Every structure is written in C-alpha cells, then in structure tokens.
Amino acid sequence: MLKKVSVDTHFHGTQDQLELYALDLLADSEFIRVEEHLIVCATCRRRFDEIESYVDGMREALVTDAGAGEETGWDLLSWLRRPVVSMTLGLVVLLTAMALLNRGPAKLAPSAAMQIPAAGSGTPVAPPTRELDVTISDALRDSGPFRVEVLNPAGRTIWNGLAAADAKGVEVKVQQRMTPGDYFLRLYSVSGEKLKDYAFRIGG
Amino acid sequence: MSMLATSRAPIAEAAPAAAPPVSDWTQLVSRIQNGESEAMAELYAIFARGIRYFLLRNLGPVDLDDKVHDCFVIVTQAIQNGDLREPERLMGYVRTVVKRQIAASIDVAVHQRHSRVDFEESLLSLSDWRENPERKVIAKERAEIARKVLNSISRRDREILNRFYVLEQSQEEICAGMGLTYNQFRLLKSRAKARFGELGKRLWSSPGINPIKS
Numbered sequence: 417m418l419k420k421v422s423v424d425t426h427f428h429g430t431q432d433q434l435e436l437y438a439l440d441l442l443a444d445s446e447f448i449r450v451e452e453h454l455i456v457c458a459t460c461r462r463r464f465d466e467i468e469s470y471v472d473g474m475r476e477a478l479v480t481d482a483g484a485g486e487e488t489g490w491d492l493l494s495w496l497r498r499p500v501v502s503m504t505l506g507l508v509v510l511l512t513a514m515a516l517l518n519r520g521p522a523k524l525a526p527s528a529a530m531q532i533p534a535a536g537s538g539t540p541v542a543p544p545t546r547e548l549d550v551t552i553s554d555a556l557r558d559s560g561p562f563r564v565e566v567l568n569p570a571g572r573t574i575w576n577g578l579a580a581a582d583a584k585g586v587e588v589k590v591q592q593r594m595t596p597g598d599y600f601l602r603l604y605s606v607s608g609e610k611l612k613d614y615a616f617r618i619g620g
Numbered sequence: 621m622s623m624l625a626t627s628r629a630p631i632a633e634a635a636p637a638a639a640p641p642v643s644d645w646t647q648l649v650s651r652i653q654n655g656e657s658e659a660m661a662e663l664y665a666i667f668a669r670g671i672r673y674f675l676l677r678n679l680g681p682v683d684l685d686d687k688v689h690d691c692f693v694i695v696t697q698a699i700q701n702g703d704l705r706e707p708e709r710l711m712g713y714v715r716t717v718v719k720r721q722i723a724a725s726i727d728v729a730v731h732q733r734h735s736r737v738d739f740e741e742s743l744l745s746l747s748d749w750r751e752n753p754e755r756k757v758i759a760k761e762r763a764e765i766a767r768k769v770l771n772s773i774s775r776r777d778r779e780i781l782n783r784f785y786v787l788e789q790s791q792e793e794i795c796a797g798m799g800l801t802y803n804q805f806r807l808l809k810s811r812a813k814a815r816f817g818e819l820g821k822r823l824w825s826s827p828g829i830n831p832i833k834s
Contacts, residue, residue, distance in 0.1 A: 441788055452711045455670030455718070470816050471785060473762030477770055478778075478786045480763065563730070573723075593788065608731040 427453050428460055431467065438468040444570040532601065532614045539598075540616040546593045550601065553585040554612065562611070563604040564588050569597050594618045649707035652699045660696060667714055668692075678722045687725065691717050765819045769812050777808050784809070 429437065429450045436442040437450045454461055529549040530542040542548055560580040568574050575592035586603070601614045651659035668688060675687050694717050698704050704713055770778055780798060783789045789797070795805050 439785070439788060441790075448712070448715070452715050455674065455715055456666055456711060458669060461670070461673055466817075469762055469820075470766075470813055472759065473766035473816065474769075474781060474785045474812070476759065476763040477766035478782050481767065481770065606730075608727040 428457065429453060431463075434460070434464050434467045435471060438464065438471045440574075444568060444572070447572070448570060530616060532616060540614075541619045542616065544593075544595055544618050546591075548590040548592075548594065550588040550590060550616075551585050552588065552601075552603065552612075552614065560586065561606055562586060563606060563608070564590075565602040565604070566590055566592060566594075567600040567602065569599070571600075574599075645710040646707040649699050649704060649710060652696060653702070663696070664692065667695075671714070671718055674718050675722065679725050687721060691721055694721075762820070765816055768819055769815045772815065773808075773812065777812070780805065780808055781812060 427449060433442060433446060433450055437447065442450060454464060525543055525545045527547040527549060528542045528545045529551070530540050532540050532550060532552045533554065534540040562579045562581070564577055564579050564586075565573050566575040574594075575590050577588070577590075579586050579588040581587075588601070596618050598615060598617050601616060603611045603614075605611055648659055648662060652663060671691050672684060672688050675691075676684055679687065691714070695714055698713070698717075699707075704710065770781070773781075776798070780794060780800070783794045783797070784791070791802070791805055794800065795802060
C-alpha cells in the first residue's frame, strides 16, 4: 500500500481563473499556478474540460452567428447601396471618426511597426496593439522562409507563424494582442533549427 | 538503478494521491534520492495522469506512454543527480519538463515532416491531430447548444458574452463600457453557463452521443 504524499491542492483555481486560462487571458503568475495545479488535480482537470468545452462552443456560436448576421443584414439593408445614402453615411462616419480621433488616442491601436534590433542600442519598444509589424533587419545568411515564435515573459509561446526575408529584412506580422511587458521573438529555420532570439518591449 | 530508467512498462497505477493540506515535496524528493522505490511510485501516482493529460492535449495519442515515461525519466534523474535545487518547487519543475517535452516533440515533428514532404504541406498539417471527424461533430454540437443559449437571451446579454468570449475584453472594460455592476456581469455569465450545461446534459445523455474529452 502506498503511503500518501501530501500535495498542495488547496489552490483549486476558481471558475473565473479556469475560464481565463481556457481563453489564454490569465496573468502569467496565475497561469503558471493554475497549470501546475492541473498537473496534480484530477478534479480541476475535469472542471477545466467542462469550462473549455463551454468557452469553445460559445466562441464558435458567437463568431459564426455574427458572420451569418452580416450576410442576412446585407439584403435587409440593401437601400444602403443607393449612392446618395451610402455617400452621406460614409461622410458621417468619416466626420465621427475624425472627431473621435481628435479626442485622444484609442485605448489599443489596431497595429504598429517595430524594427529589431532598435536603431539605438536599447530594447526595441512598440505600443500595445492588436497587431504588430516587425522588421528584423539583422543580416541573416538565409532568405527564409522562417518559423517565428513570440513568447511572453513567462516563456510561453503566444503566437507563431511563418515569415520570409526581403531587401529590408525579415518581415513578420504578429497577429496577437499584446499588453505591456517584455516579450521575446524567436527565429527558426524551416528545419526547426533555432537561429536567433530577440527581446522587445510593449510599452504602457 | 531507478525503476523508471530500467523499464518502459508503466508502474502499476495507484489511486491518485489524495489531497492533504500541506505540500511536502522536499520529503518526497529526499526519499527518491535515498532510492526508495515506494517514493518513486508515489511520484508516479501524483503526476502521471496530469502529465498524460497535457501531453495528450498538445501532442495527441501517438506514443503517449513513451512520452509520459520520458518525462518521468528526466524528473527522477534530475532528483537523483541532485539537480533539483529547490525540492519544494517540484511541481513547477515537472511542469517545465512537460513543456520542454512538448516543444521538443513539435520541433521533431516539424523536422521530420520537412524531410518527408513539401514544406507548406507539413506546416499546415502539423498540429491537426484533433481535426478528426468525430471531434468536428462534437464541436458542432457544442456550438449548436451555445447557439440555443444565445437565442434565449437578450441582445444586450449577448453583446456582453460577445465582448468577453470573442473580443476578449476584461470584466472591468465590459462593466465600464456597458454600465454594469460586477454582480450583474457575473450573474449573466453564470446563467448562460448553467443553461449550456443543462442543454448539454440533455443532448449528451441521448443514446449514441458521447462527448470526447481531450
């Protein structure tokens, strides 16, 4: 008969924590704690499976319904296609957007560009965005394609994709919302060989 | 020589360790260092299912036993060689080993496929082991249940769920943007989840329907 080892299972993540873990939105410190706990706690693994199932289903339903709504909405609003109406609406939207822009910057810009390495000697910095265009201007012998990974401060891969090199360098479009913090970009050859590591910062 | 290093056969699985309140990883680590085979079996009983769970989710069922075994070999060797400098962080160390194994397996898969087929084809199919027809059906059913839940709530409530699950806005952002209290937000979310659970139970208790868990 095995002697029971006592395990710190006091920390059963809350429903909210498990839900944010499933959405990949949990803060890094909590993320690690939840994940470590999931390794030793079967009850929480079952809870997580249920929560993940719900989150996935809800996401898919919301996304597909939004798409379907757009399709049917087009027919219902076909009068919008009349040039006078659409031009007037366009003008109103433009004026509204200009007014909003004059009030101050949006909370999270849709995209930004960043060059690696930075022009100076410091760490390259970009504002928080939903999408980041990175140009790696380091001289690389290879012209690609490359596999690229972006890791958050905890070393967790938050995005990966492919990139090719051109005259300016390696162009990467990181389609991942990034909040302020220090990140790493890892460049691999297509054969999986790690070529370079770069650090960059998303500023507050 | 350790039990894990000599045999690939999994140790007979004991019931998962219960959950007493205080962690005593240090003691377990020291017993493994002293060569207690019972301690090794305890380690296995605590971690095996969790390791298997993460490996299966990330890498699929192929060679799963071998991969679980490899993780244990790494962990026990580190313990026996005295490489685990903070025994109280054993749980964190196991997590790190599993993460590295997953990353290494993905790298190997990329490399192997590159040497066998054209590059583009290999990357497109690398992580698609979950994309089997049965899983697609289950995913479709889940979305259908969620759709029923969404159809039963108001447009405003739907927007709240959309902001949270699709736009990934924080609870604070949603409450501020829609003039909600924390409790209203939580109540809506928990009601929707409960409804989803009810409908799901009804569907999955129907004959012939058996949801797959990863």
